[in-house]
Amino acid sequence: MEEDSVKIRKYSGELVDFDIEKLKRSLRKSKVTEALIEQIANEIDGSLYEGMTTKQIYSAAYKMLKSNKSGCASLYKLKKAIMELGPSGFPFEKFVAAIIEAEGFKTEVGVFVQGHCVMHEVDVVATNKVKQYMVECKYHNTQGRVNDVKIPLYIQSRFVDINTHYKHINGHQALFQEGWVYTNTRFSSDAIDYGRCMGLKLVSWDYPKGKSLIDKIEQFKLYPITTLVSLSKNDKIKLLESGVVLCKELWANPDVLMEAHIDRKKHNQILSNCHELCKV
Structure with a gap:
């Protein structure tokens, strides 16, 4: 007898069957290697429980991506990153x-x-x-x-x-x-x-x-600066208040990091993350 699917809770509150292929598709869009996709999918599948939320699943996948490759993690959080652009719109x-x-x-x-x-x-x-x-x-x-x-x-x-x-x-x-x-x-x-x-x-x-x-x-390749995993929440607020919205803007004008008083120790990592996202 086939085992029943685990029900997970969507943002709307609706309970649906967990679809591991949907998780894999979302990871592929972030340019994750197939080997890493299988690793993440297997780990999440093994830790599922009834009523687990899609937010919890997303957070777990993001945490694993972040520990492996920041560029993929940045792409995976793109939708959430746009929601972090600020309350004013x-x-x-x-x-x-x-x-x-x-x-x-x-x-x-x-x-x-x-x-x-x-x-x-x-x-x-x-x-x-x-x-x-x-x-x-x-x-x-x-x-x-x-x-x-x-x-x-x-x-x-x-x-x-x-x-x-x-x-x-x-x-x-x-x-x-x-x-x-x-x-x-x-x-x-x-x-x-x-x-x-x-x-x-x-x-x-x-x-x-x-x-x-x-x-x-x-x-x-127009990624918002809020995708950058190398920036803290406070860093993102400072840059947005400075009028910088895009990673391309930051890459073209790195001096803005100094102007926004971003920790100098993080500059190379931030710019490397920008380049990884913006390169054609």
């Missing part, structure tokens, strides 16, 4: 702007734009030779948050209000040709359906396939 807006710039746009963050009814603060305005985009960022610092249909409904209403104002001014020309919404978590199926119907582009952690937030991060 502004570093996330800068992070999204950097991704959009890597796609060939010029960007401005935190732009006030007059609408037909009210003034709006647009998180990111992105411009290329053909179009201008209104980009809104929905940042969450906890797991399991889903952006329901109210989010794209609200963003679309702002998009319409701004474009109505500009069409009244010049007779036909809208200020923004497309609206976008970026989030570091997920969208509900209704939110995705509404976005498709209205032509509002949605980008979440894993949507759309091939062009999701994680896909873009990996494509352009």
Whole structure:
């Protein structure tokens, strides 16, 4: 008789069967060797118990990765690292702007734009030779948050209000040709359906396939400094307050470590960790 699967508890509180292949897939995304994947998977499988949380499993895998290879550990904690960008959400807006710039746009963050009814603060305005985009960022610092249909409904209403104002001014020309919404978590199926119907582009952690937030991060090597296992929580706060969001920024301007009063003994390790993440 086959042994029953161990039930683990997701962030939402739901109990599900533990899937060891899902754990292995998440480790492969972090560029972990197959030998280390098998070692970690076997250790976690052997220590499972009924009701163990996905957070506890993640923490155990991360601890094992960190003791073996810091670069892999940094990649494995990427989703959590983005949630560590700060309570205000502004570093996330800068992070999204950097991704959009890597796609060939010029960007401005935190732009006030007059609408037909009210003034709006647009998180990111992105411009290329053909179009201008209104980009809104929905940042969450906890797991399991889903952006329901109210989010794209609200963003679309702002998009319409701004474009109505500009069409009244010049007779036909809208200020923004497309609206976008970026989030570091997920969208509900209704939110995705509404976005498709209205032509509002949605980008979440894993949507759309091939062009999701994680896909873009990996494509352009745009990892936030919060991924660096060589930085303490206090170090990350200091760097974010200095306006440094990306590992690439830190790698290009290492003097910022001195300016942010990061312990000199850690500089080489931090920069080595940056290089490992940013190298093509």
